[in-house]
Amino acid sequence: MTTLTVVAPDGAPEVRPGDDLAALLLPLVDLVDGDVVVVTSKVVSKSEGRVRAGTRDEALPGETARVVARRGPTTIVRTHHGLTMAAAGIDASNVEAGTVVLLPEDPDASARRLRSAIHERTGLNVGVVVTDTAGRAWREGQTDIAVGAAGLLVSEDFAGRVDGHGNELAVTAPAVADEIAGACELAQGKLGGRPFAVVRGRSDLVLPAGEHGTGAVALVRAEGGDLFGYGAREAVLRALRGDAADRAPFGAPAAPAELAAAVAAVLGVPAAEAPYGLEVGVGAEHAPVLAALAFAHGWELVPDTAGARVAGRVGVRPVTP
Template sequence: MSRIEVFAPDGAPEIRAGDDLVEMVVPLVELADGDIVVVTSKVISKAEGRVRTGTRDDALAEETVRVVARRGETRIVRTRHGLTMAAAGIDASNVAAGSIVLLPLDPDASARGLRTGLRHRTGRNVAVIVTDTAGRAWREGQTDIAIGAAGLLVSEDLAGRVDGYGNLLEVTLPAVADELAGAAELAQGKLGGRPFAVVRGRADLVLPPEVTGPGARALVRADGADLFGYGAREAVVRALRGDPADRLPFGAPAPAADLAAAITSAIGLVASRSGPDGGELVVTRPAGLKRPLAALAFAHGWEVLETDSASDVRLRPARP
C-alpha cells in the first residue's frame, strides 16, 4: 500500500521582516527524516523584507521581464524567475491594507537556507518547497506550484521505462514538486493562517543532506522553448511589428515546409525552395502582401532578405 500524509499545523505567528523561519517551524511540528516541508512564498517574502506600500501596478514593471498577454487590467507576465504569472505574482492579500508582497528574489536560495537551518536545528534530513499560487492555461481556477525547492527531486523522469502493458514511455516527466505543492495547499487553506505544511510518505524524493538538487528552477521551460511565448493577440501584433528583440519567445526557426504551408494557407502564395543548399524560400509576385509575408516569416523564426528583384521575396531562417 502506498500512502502519504499531509498536515499543516495551526499556531504560526505573524511573520515580519527579519524573522527566523526555522524558529517558527520547529515548535509547530516534530519532523522526521524524509519529510518534505512546504512553505508559502508569502511568509518567505515577509521574512526577507519583500513587503512594501503601494499597489501592484507600482511594482509590476520592475518585476516583469516580458508581458506575455494582457486583457484589460490583467497582465500575464514572465518574471525574472522565469515564471509566467498574473501580475508577476505580486499579492495584496493577507497583508496590511495599502501594502503588497513581492515574490522572493531567489526562491531556490530561500529553500536552501531553510533546509540547512532545519537540519542544524533538528538533525533531520528534510526537503523544502516554496510555493505560490498560479493559474493554468485552458483551466479555470488556481493551484499552488513550487517556485523554490531544496533537497528534492522536483520531477521524476520516467522516459525509457515500460508500463504494465509493455509500452515504452517516451515523454513522461511528472512535476512532483508541483503535485506536492498542490497537496500541501489543500491542508493549509487560503484563509487558515497555516503557511507551513509537512508531506510525509515520499522520502524517496528527498536527497541526501549534502545534495541540494536542481531546485524548482529546473521546472521552468527555457524562454523560446515554450509553444506559448505570447498570448494570441500579442503574438499577432509582435509578428507584424517584427522587432528582432521579440524573436526569442517565438522559438527556433520552423522547418521550411511549415513556413511554406503557412504562407499558402494564410495569403494564398506559393513558396519555393531556393539557395545553394535549398535552405531558403522564394515567393514570387507578393504585390501588396509583403507585410503579412514578413509577419509570417517572423512568427516562424525566418527573416526577409534584401533583394534587387521587384517581383520576388527571399526568406531564410533567422540567425542568432
C-alpha cells in the same frame, strides 16, 4: 500500499522582516528524516523584507521581464525568475492595507537556506518546497505550484520505462514538486493562517544531506521553449511589429515546409526552395505580410543586397543566433 500524509499546523505567528522561519516552524511540527517541508512564498517574502508600500500596478513593472498577455484588468507576465504568472505573483491579500508582497528574489536560494537551518538545528535531512498560487492555461481556477525547492527531485522521469501492458512511456515526467505544493494547499487553505506544511511518505524524492538538487527553476521552460510564449493577440502584434527583441518567445526557426504551408494558407502562393531558404512569388506590396509570417516562424526577409529580390519574388531565410 503507499501512504502519503500532509500536516499543516496551526499556531504560526504573523511573519515580519528578519524573522527566522526555521525557528517559527520547528516548535509546530515533529519532523523525521525524509519529510518534505512546504512553506508559502508569502511568508518567505515577508521574512526577507519583500513587502512594499503601494499597489500591484505600481509594483508590476519592476517585477516584469516581459508581458505575455493582457486581457482587461489582468496582465500575465514572465517574471525575472522565468515564471509566467498573473501580476508577477504580487499579492495584496493577507497583508497590511496599502502594501503588497513580492515573490522572493531567489526562491530556490530561500529553500536552501531553510533546509540548511533545519539540518543544522535538528540533524534531520528534509526536502523544502516554496509555493505560490498560479493559474493554468485552458483551466479555470488556481492551484499552488513550486516556485522554489531544495533537497528534492522536483520531477520524475519515466521516459523509456514500460507500463503494465508493455507500452514504452515517451514523455511522462510528473512535476512532483508541483504535486506536493497542490496537496499541501488543500491542508493549508487560503484563510487558515497555516503557511507551513509537512509531507510524509515520499522520502524517495529527498536528496542526501548537502545535495540541494536543481531547484524548482528546473521546472521553468527556457524562453522560446514554450508553445505559448505570447497571448494570441500579443503574438499577432509582435509579429507585425517585427522587433528583433520580441523574437525569443517565438522559438527556434520553423522547418521550411512549415513556413511554406503558412505562406500558402495566408497568401495563396507557393514557396520554392532557394540557396538561402525559400523564395516566394509575391510582389513588394505583399512583403509586409510575408515579413510578419516569417517573423512568427523564426525567419526573416532576405535583404535586397543579397540578390534575393527580383520582380515578383521575395526571399526569406531562417534567423541565425
